[in-house]
Amino acid sequence: MRIIRKAAAVSLIAGLGLAATVAYAAEDPIKTRQAIMSSVGAAAGLGGGMMKGEIDYVPAAGKAAIATMRAASLAYGDYFPAGSDQGDTAALPAVWEDRAGFDEKLADFAAAAEKAVEASGKEGPADVEAFKAAFGPVLQACKACHETYRKSN
Ligand code: HEC
Structure with missing residues (x-):
């Protein structure tokens, strides 16, 4: 049981790397920012699972989840150019209307x-x-931004 749960943490780390690769390979800003947020979601899943004890805590996995968050937080703001409010996106117009507020959350x-x-x-x-x-x-930073700048589904 223990071994299986460790393996789950390891495969989640591998998934984080993959999501990051997808993020930086894509040229479409909407797809890129969604891929970055997917990697953030995966890191939150891994980290949250360990916090709740659903996944055995492994320091290297904790480090990977944190590193993913940091990389995402540094890159994310670059993928909201003018015009990318149109299309298949869950970002609200508030991102462009109140860019300073969005940047503050970021x-x-x-x-x-x-x-x-x-x-x-x-x-x-x-x-x-x-x-x-x-x-x-x-x-805690997730909800603070989503509640104003992302469509709720
Ligand atoms: C500064 C603002 C901001 C922060 C902070 C933020 N998000 Fe997001 N997130 C967004 C926006 C905007 C979208 C919608 C992007 C789009 O569809 O173009 C989004 C989308 C997502 C998605 C959907 C990705 C997809 O496949 O389309 C997930 C999952 C997600 N966020 C998780 C998180 C988690 C977990 C955190 C915290 C660790 C977080 N976000 C922090 C703004 C933020």
């Missing part, structure tokens, strides 16, 4: 991710308590 997300990276060290947070302290604030 900066909060980036700051939380950056702090988590610092807490993560070389090997990743040592135990699940340390991981929770680092990753919890990153997860």
Whole structure:
């Protein structure tokens, strides 16, 4: 059981890498930002699963989830050019109408991710308590942005 759950964490890490590759290969800004958010969703799933004890905590997996969040927070803002409010997107017009507000939410997300990276060290947070302290604030940034800038479904 233990081994199976560790394997699940490892395959989730592999999935994060794949999502990141997709993100940087795509040229369509809408697809690119959605792929970045998919990798964020996968990292949140992995990190949240470990926080809840559904997946055994592995420091390297904690580190990977944090690193994914940080990379996403740094790249994400580049994929909202003028005109990309049209098309198959869940981004609300508020992103373009209130770009400063959107950038602020993004900066909060980036700051939380950056702090988590610092807490993560070389090997990743040592135990699940340390991981929770680092990753919890990153997860709080999701809803803060989505409630104003993403269509609810
Ligand atoms: C600064 C704003 C912002 C933050 C912070 C943010 N998101 Fe998003 N997210 C968006 C927007 C905007 C979309 C819709 C993008 C589109 O469809 O063009 C989105 C879409 C998504 C999607 C759907 C991706 C897809 O396949 O289309 C997921 C999953 C997601 N976010 C998860 C998260 C999680 C988990 C966090 C926190 C760890 C987070 N987001 C933080 C703005 C944000």
